[in-house]
Amino acid sequence: MLELRDISYRYPGDEYDTADGLSFSVKRGSFNCILGVSGCGKSTVFRLINGLLRPQKGAIFIDGKDASTLKMRCGYMPQKDMLFPWRSVGDNVMLPLEVNKALKNCSKTKRRELACKALKDVGLEDCYNKMPDELSGGMRQRAAFARTMLTGNELLLLDEPFSALDFLTRISMQEWLLEQWEKHHKTILFITHDVDEALFLSSGIFVVEETPIKSLKEIIVPAGRPRSRQILDKPEIIELKNELINILRRQQKV
Ligand SMILES: Nc1ncnc2c1ncn2[C@@H]1O[C@H](COP(=O)(O)OP(=O)(O)O)[C@@H](O)[C@H]1O
Ligand SMILES: [Mg+2]
Structure with missing residues (x-):
């Protein structure tokens, strides 16, 4: 690999x-x-x-x-979670879908759906609309992991x-x-x-x-x-x- x-x-x-x-x-x-x-x-x-x-x-x-x-x-997850404090947890998680040019046709609805699923996978289904500073340290890292997963890399x-x-x-x-x-x-x-x-x-x-x-x-x-x-x-x-x-x-x- x-x-x-x-x-x-x-x-x-x-x-x-x-x-x-x-x-x-x-x-x-x-x-x-x-x-x-x-x-x-x-x-x-x-x-x-x-x-x-x-x-x-x-x-x-x-x-x-x-x-x-x-x-x-x-996918790369640095030591600090690097969640943007001004974006909701869900909007942070969908970031790789926004910056990936290959997905430029991915609609906002589809991006939300994929971010929701990624959050559910890490046990944060209730956190989509929360802000990062409302999460504990472990939850922040799980959100950062969900974002890394959405890069789609092996x-x-x-x-x-x-x-x-x-x-x-x-x-x-x-x-x-x-x-x-x-x-x-x-x-x-x-x-x-x-x-x-x-x-x-x-x-x-x-x-x-x-x-x-x-x-x-x-x-x-x-x-x-x-x-x-x-x-x-x-x-x-x-x-x-x-x-x-x-x-x-x-x-x-x-
Ligand atoms: N941007 C940088 N410019 C110059 N030296 C750096 C930079 N980043 C790290 N270093 C130096 O490279 C060495 C290794 O750093 P790093 O890879 O961060 O180590 P580790 O992750 O094992 O703690 C250190 O001596 C550090 O001072
Ligand atoms: Mg280091």
């Missing part, structure tokens, strides 16, 4: 690369996390995949096509979507996201710096071991699906958790 081939990127004015010859690939329908300490370049990798940044070297392929030739590459990039939520809301949202993934069969790449979150959600974890990012260490999580949080108590998962914490602590700059 996604392949990065020998990607290098340096921000203008920087003296070192953020990514240096990075290659990795992701299978269709999978749920993988990228795990790394703050500032290691995780969000930069997402911005390269979604086209907000252009790599100085290398190529990215989505579904076998050179991503630089694609108009709509993937590949979803989710950048620390739950990191600002309190602990209990965060674990409910993780369970909710796995249900959504199982229902919609999307390919999800999820950034986190939280080891438990990576272990609970993913089939495979791509760990950032060094900066500049030259490669990612891929670790398969030894747990099936559907899964519950109890997998986190299994001895082999606890062992893996300690291994991951040790890798991250080696790079942490205090």
Whole structure:
């Protein structure tokens, strides 16, 4: 579904690369996390995949096509929900339908209908006419997810979507996201710096071991699906958790 081939990127004015010859690939329908300490370049990798940044070297392929030739590459959900405060929740969710030129013939009624359905899918059917500041943190993230789904892309990039939520809301949202993934069969790449979150959600974890990012260490999580949080108590998962914490602590700059 996604392949990065020998990607290098340096921000203008920087003296070192953020990514240096990075290659990795992701299978269709999978749920993988990228795990790394703050500032290691995780969000930069997402911005390269979604086209907000252009790599100085290398190529990215989505579904076998050179991503630089694609108009709509993937759904992208940044860390902040970015809901426009002056638009209702429903009007926020329908935004991808307004900006997608391929859908310019989609009537306002049809757009409303699709936004309603997307909100219903995330359990927010009563929130169409509410304003974003009337929603809780978890509801805002669900609305942002519904908007990402309406881009219609197979590949979803989710950048620390739950990191600002309190602990209990965060674990409910993780369970909710796995249900959504199982229902919609999307390919999800999820950034986190939280080891438990990576272990609970993913089939495979791509760990950032060094900066500049030259490669990612891929670790398969030894747990099936559907899964519950109890997998986190299994001895082999606890062992893996300690291994991951040790890798991250080696790079942490205090
Ligand atoms: N727009 C930018 N211009 C210059 N440097 C940036 C910019 N955005 C991020 N960086 C730098 O790139 C590095 C990686 O940032 P980022 O990809 O946001 O890391 P992460 O998401 O892992 O926390 C950091 O050192 C950061 O300071
Ligand atoms: Mg980031």
